[in-house]
Amino acid sequence: MQSLDRWNYYLYRNAWRFDGLPHEEQKLSIESYTNLLRDGGLFVRNTYDFDCEKETGFWYLIKDSFTSLEEMPSKKKLKIKKALSLFDFQLVDKKVLYDNGFVNHYDNSLTLHHEKNKQDFMDDFFYYLEQENCEYWACFTKDTHEFAGFAINYVSDNACDYKITCILPKYQANALHTYYGLFYAMNGYYLGQRHFKYVTDGSRTITEHSGIQDYLIQNFNFRKAYCQLEIHYQWWMKIAVRMLYPFRNIIKSPRVKAVLNMEAMRRGEK
Numbered sequence: 082m083q084s085l086d087r088w089n090y091y092l093y094r095n096a097w098r099f100d101g102l103p104h105e106e107q108k109l110s111i112e113s114y115t116n117l118l119r120d121g122g123l124f125v126r127n128t129y130d131f132d133c134e135k136e137t138g139f140w141y142l143i144k145d146s147f148t149s150l151e152e153m154p155s156k157k158k159l160k161i162k163k164a165l166s167l168f169d170f171q172l173v174d175k176k177v178l179y180d181n182g183f184v185n186h187y188d189n190s191l192t193l194h195h196e197k198n199k200q201d202f203m204d205d206f207f208y209y210l211e212q213e214n215c216e217y218w219a220c221f222t223k224d225t226h227e228f229a230g231f232a233i234n235y236v237s238d239n240a241c242d243y244k245i246t247c248i249l250p251k252y253q254a255n256a257l258h259t260y261y262g263l264f265y266a267m268n269g270y271y272l273g274q275r276h277f278k279y280v281t282d283g284s285r286t287i288t289e290h291s292g293i294q295d296y297l298i299q300n301f302n303f304r305k306a307y308c309q310l311e312i313h314y315q316w317w318m319k320i321a322v323r324m325l326y327p328f329r330n331i332i333k334s335p336r337v338k339a340v341l342n343m344e345a346m347r348r349g350e351k
Contacts (some may be wrong), residue, residue: 097125114313125313132306138346141311146281147272164262173219181228
C-alpha cells in the first residue's frame with residue numbers, strides 16, 4: 082500500500098481508496114481524481130453523501146446505538162454470556178499481536194469475516210499494525226490465558242471502523258460463541274462507553290462471499306448506511322469496463338468480476 086497523504090487516499094491493489102471513516106469522505110473534484118490517477122492505479126473509488134435517505138447500490142454496514150444484554154432476545158443473550166464467561170476481551174498494545182505468533186497460527190478458516198485470500202489478509206494485518214489511529218483488541222481464555230483471537234480497529238472523529246476481526250480456528254466452535262463476545266465487547270466499549278457516532282464493519286463486499294454482514298445484521302442490529310458511489314477510471318480502463326460489462330455474469334476471473342460487480346453497484350444494477 083502506498084499513501085498519498087495530501088488527498089487522504091491510498092493505493093491498494095491498483096485502486097485508490099479513501100483512508101478514513103466513510104462520513105469523512107467527500108465528492109472528489111475532477112482535479113483531485115485526475116491527480117490521483119496521474120500517480121498510478123487503475124481507478125479511484127469515491128463514496129460520499131454517507132447515510133443518505135435514498136436507497137442506492139452501495140452502503141456501509143454500521144451500528145449507531147448500543148444494544149445491552151437486557152435488550153437482546155434470550156438466545157443471543159445466552160450466547161454472549163457464554164462467551165464472556167469463557168474469554169476476556171480487552172484493549173492491548175499492538176506488541177501483544179506480534180508476540181502471540183499470529184502468523185504461525187494462520188488458517189484459511191479465518192477468512193469467515195473477510196473476502197481476501199491469505200496474502201491479502203496478511204498484508205492488511207501488517208499494514209494496520211503500523212498505522213496511526215488504530216486500536217488493538219485481544220481475546221484470551223479465562224482459565225489458561227491462551228491467545229484466542231484479535232481485532233484491529235481504526236478510530237477517528239468519534240467513529241470506529243472494524244478493520245480486522247479474527248478468532249483462531251481452535252476457538253471458533255459454535256458452542257464457544259467467541260465472535261458474539263468479541264463484537265458485544267467492542268460495541269459496548271465504542272458505543273456504550275465512549276458514545277461514538279457509529280461503528281462500521283466496512284462497505285458492501287464486492288465479491289459478496291463474506292458472511293459477516295448478514296451475521297452482524299441478524300445478531301447485532303447493524304444496518305445499511307447508503308451512500309453515493311463514483312468510480313473514476315484510467316481512460317483505457319473505462320473502455321475495457323464498458324466492453325466487458327455485458328458479459329459480467331459469465332466472466333470467470335475473480336479480479337475482473339469484482340471490478341465489474343462494483344461497476345454494477347455504481348449503476349444501481351446489483
